[in-house]
Amino acid sequence: xxxxxxxxxxxxxxxxxxxxxxxxxxxxxxxxxxxxxxxxxxxxxxxxxxxxxxxxxxxxxxxxxxxxxxxxxxxxxxxxxxxxxxxxxxxxxxxxxxxxxxxxxxxxxxxxxxxxxxxxxxxxxxx
Amino acid sequence: xxxxxxxxxxxxxxxxxxxxxxxxxxxxxxxxxxxxxxxxxxxxxxxxxxxxxxxxxxxxxxxxxxxxxxxxxxxxxxxxxxxxxxxxxxxxxxxxxxxxxxxxxxxxxxxxxxxxxxxxxxxxxxx
DNA sequence: TACATAGTGTTATATTATAACAATTTAAAT
DNA sequence: ATTTAAATTGTTATAATATAACACTATGTA
Numbered sequence: 519x520x521x522x523x524x525x526x527x528x529x530x531x532x533x534x535x536x537x538x539x540x541x542x543x544x545x546x547x548x549x550x551x552x553x554x555x556x557x558x559x560x561x562x563x564x565x566x567x568x569x570x571x572x573x574x575x576x577x578x579x580x581x582x583x584x585x586x587x588x589x590x591x592x593x594x595x596x597x598x599x600x601x602x603x604x605x606x607x608x609x610x611x612x613x614x615x616x617x618x619x620x621x622x623x624x625x626x627x628x629x630x631x632x633x634x635x636x637x638x639x640x641x642x643x644x645x
Numbered sequence: 646x647x648x649x650x651x652x653x654x655x656x657x658x659x660x661x662x663x664x665x666x667x668x669x670x671x672x673x674x675x676x677x678x679x680x681x682x683x684x685x686x687x688x689x690x691x692x693x694x695x696x697x698x699x700x701x702x703x704x705x706x707x708x709x710x711x712x713x714x715x716x717x718x719x720x721x722x723x724x725x726x727x728x729x730x731x732x733x734x735x736x737x738x739x740x741x742x743x744x745x746x747x748x749x750x751x752x753x754x755x756x757x758x759x760x761x762x763x764x765x766x767x768x769x770x771x772x
Numbered sequence: 773t774a775c776a777t778a779g780t781g782t783t784a785t786a787t788t789a790t791a792a793c794a795a796t797t798t799a800a801a802t
Numbered sequence: 803a804t805t806t807a808a809a810t811t812g813t814t815a816t817a818a819t820a821t822a823a824c825a826c827t828a829t830g831t832a
Contacts (some may be wrong), residue, residue, distance in 0.1 A: 523780085523828095524780085526779090541818085541819085542819065543818070543819075546662065546717075555771065555782085556726075556781070556782065556783085556785095557819085558780095558782085558820085558822095560822075561780075561781075561820065561821075562779080566778095568778090572830080577704035577705045578704045580788095580819065581676070581822095595809090596668070599751060599755070599757060608751075609765065610751055612749075612751070615749060618745055619762075622742060622764070624726060624735075624737055624739065624740075626762075628726070628766065628768075628769070630671070630726060630777075631764040631766045631767075632762065633762060633764045633765065634665065634762070634763050635760060635761070635762045635763075636761050636762075637749070637759070638757055638758060639755065639756070639757035639758045640758075641755075642753065642755070644700065645690035650797090650798090650809080650810060650811085652811075652813085654812080668787085669787090669788065670787070670788075681812085682812080683812075683813065684790090684812075685788070685789085685791095685811095685812085685814095686812075686813095687791075687814090688788090688789065688790075689810080689811085693809095693810090706829085707788065707819095773821080773831065773832100774832085775830100775831085775832080776829100776830090776831085777821105777828100777829080777830080777831100778827105778828085778830095779826105779827080779829090780825100780826080780827070780828085781824105781825085781827095782823105782825090782826105783823090783824095784820105784821105784822085785820100785821080785822075786814090786820075786822085787818100787820065787821085788817100788818075788819065788820085789816100789817075789818070789819085790816080790817065790818085791814105791815085791816075792814090792815090793813090793814095793816100794812085794813090795810105795811080795812075796809105796811065796812090797805100797808105797809080797810065797814105797831100798808085798809070798810085798818085799807090799808080800805105800807085800808100801803075801805085801807100802803105802805080802806090
């Protein structure tokens with residue numbers, strides 16, 4: 519468990535307490551009172567947090583959420599469900615899914631070191 | 646099989662003959678000689694082409710490739726492999742993979758109407 | 773101490789994408 | 803054929819997302 523730098527901690531705390539994915543400039547607005555003034559400071563913290571698996575990027579939304587999956591392989595194997603109405607995003611932690619995808623081989627027998635999966639649909643509330 | 650409008654056809658032809666994913670502004674530069682002058686003209690064509698499943702967006706790369714998977718469910722179920730060195734992207738057409746993911750239910754028994762999966766690794770050439 | 777590595781602060785700029793409005797084309801339905 | 807609705811186009815401006823480049827500071831470690 520690596521210790522975070524000042525900016526990394528500030529950005530992580532904000533994302534971690536958010537109930538929804540946060541976008542970079544929304545993060546910026548929220549941390550300006552903590553002394554982080556420029557986009558690059560946010561992006562650098564985000565890059566590092568993604569790298570060490572504390573947060574994940576939801577690629578289809580350009581937004582970031584904290585990792586709540588303790589067994590997550592340092593952001594090498596991620597899966598999310600996304601509600602197309604309310605935009606609620608949930609990290610999926612299914613052992614069988616991650617096993618299936620981690621072991622998946624393509625036609626040429628090639629295995630991959632990393633994957634990201636995004637499911638779309640309507641959440642319970644929105645159906 | 647829907648007929649494409651003029652701009653849609655121009656954009657599709659370009660992407661379709663490209664051997665690699667194309668980014669929106671690269672597309673724009675390439676079609677300016679055909680009379681498409683503004684980003685929005687490109688983005689509108691891209692939106693439509695994605696909607697009808699003729700192309701897919703590689704979300705992690707903000708780039709677009711033609712669909713070469715005849716059985717692809719109109720862009721409702723997409724899977725790609727991405728080489729992290731040469732950035733070669735290939736659409737995966739595996740019946741067992743699409744079956745597994747299409748039928749995947751989360752903890753609450755919820756099924757999803759759509760998914761996008763991106764695998765990362767090194768392609769044959771780059772290993 | 774010296775050195776390497778990681779992190780910070782700052783300005784400027786690149787890249788990706790959409791808003792808003794007016795006009796035109798297309799397809800279908802009278 | 804004429805009307806009508808839907809889709810597409812053209813255009814300018816601007817929003818949103820992300821990185822380059824440079825100087826400096828902090829941290830860990832040999």
